[in-house]
Amino acid sequence: MEEQQRYFSRELLRWYLDNRRDLPWRRQHNAYYTWVSEIMLQQTRVSTVIPYFERFIAKFPTPTALAEAPEEDVLKAWEGLGYYSRARNLQAGAREVKEKYSGVVPDDKAAVSSLKGVGPYTTGAIMSIAFNRSEPAVDGNVMRVLSRYFRLHDDIAKPATRVHIEHIARDLIPDGHASDFNQAIMELGALVCTPKSPACLLCPVMEHCAGRLAGEETLLPIKTKAKPPKPELRYAALIEGTGVNKGKLLMRQRPESGLLARMWEMPHILVPKQMSVAGLPDAEAQDMLRGALHQEGLTVLPIERFMDAEHTFSHIHWQMRVFRCSVAEYAVVPEGYAFIGRDDREQYAFPNLFVRLLDAYFAE
Ligand code: SF4
Incomplete structure (x- = not known):
């Protein structure tokens, strides 16, 4: 690993351990909590998700409780979060967990990735955050941070770019720290390396950030625009x-x-x-x-x-x-x-x- 990579992993982890936010799904390692929170957080802000997550977990504390609930109750608990197919898929996934894995989210990448509604990002998030497995979890935040830090000019809307960035992210995970490290990149993207105005002067990895050194921190990442609705x-x-x-x-x-x-x-x-x-x-x-x-x-x-x-x-x-x-x-x-x-x-x-x-x- 080159010094630029080692520096990133070391400094970011150190920063995260001092600065991480106290979020309800972080208070214990529970794969179901990670799963629910990651699905809720897709296209939705953390501050919006917190009360929904707390109510949802109080109502459906386990995959089995979610699997057995009437669909109307699940949709009602999701009301206001939008993208309701997420709630339906989550419940379908919970039913699979109940039937195939005795109600326990399996510590197995292939099994997790086959659950309904669980794509590569959520698989990586569950495997790393809950089970501390060295799996990358690359979403828009992570693609933005790594595109800037390594000064990558590939279009992040293209699937091949995501695959490339997943390779980079996997290599960066320090041994035994996948859970904290993946959350650290997400946290940096949410709090410091934000889409419009990255706070480079407060950034723990600014010294070796190639995007910042080239003055391209607001130009990156490159992303072709999606068609308007x-x-x-x-x-x-x-x-x-x-x-x-x-x-x-x-x-x-x-x-x-x-x-x-x-x-x-x-x-x-x-x-x-x-x-x-x-x-x-x-x-x-x-x-x-x-x-x-x-x-x-x-x-x-x-x-x-x-x-x-x-x-x-x-x-x-x-x-x-x-x-x-x-x-x-x-x-x-x-x-x-x-x-x-x-x-x-x-x-x-x-x-x-x-x-x-x-x-x-x-x-x-
Ligand atoms: S220095 Fe700036 S652009 Fe680079 S990772 Fe930090 S916040 Fe992002």
Whole structure:
């Protein structure tokens, strides 16, 4: 190993042992905790994850408890974190652990990597952080740190670059310190070598950082831009109930599979692309919504705009225009629909966008 590598491993580990944050999943070596936290941390900030993690572990303290829970409870515990397929995969993985490994996450790379929803990064994180195995765990943070430190100009959006950086990261792990070392690189990426403004003057490895020495710390890493999410305009119906359903809203459950599977939402329609650029005048939009929902068996009369809301998924951007409808009287609630009130909300899982819309409605 060259001096630049030895220096990195030594100084980074020393810095981490003095500076690591006290995070709930770090308080004990527990592979299930590592697994849950790493899945939650994908695309989500540490400060957001902490209360979710604590509630989740209190509710589902072991893989077996998670495996045996109703899916609705798991989605409810995940509500607000987004990317719900993560929660479903986590539960599917927990079921595999319960069935094949007696409820204990196995200390075996091949077995861990075959669990549902566990990719190369999460495998590396579980094997190294929980079991102290010398496996790299390379995510965006780690690619950024190593691209800068070694002044690598390869595009980190390319799979071959990740493989190359995994080799580099594996060689850097000091014997017997995989757990602390991998967390140290992640911690450096989160606290010091941040995406936009790396704090090089506070960095424990600044002396030999090739990117900094070349003045390229903000230029690196090189990353080609992903395609922007596809915009979709949608019209939604806010349908209030009457009689025993007074104060409740008519919601529907999404299909068994696909985006946001089985979660609950306001009935809404996708506006054809050619009409969605500027949107239609409200009167025409309401007509379109009424006609489309009629075909679903819902008789509604949109009367005024309630509010607009939006949400970006990884590949789609939803712009939702919500129309309040005249009060609907349903002797029988159509299949797949339910009237949901302020007090029933806890029994249903909603995507973030509809959590915000329900909050706005019930706050009125
Ligand atoms: S010196 Fe700067 S660019 Fe290099 S690893 Fe440290 S924070 Fe990142």
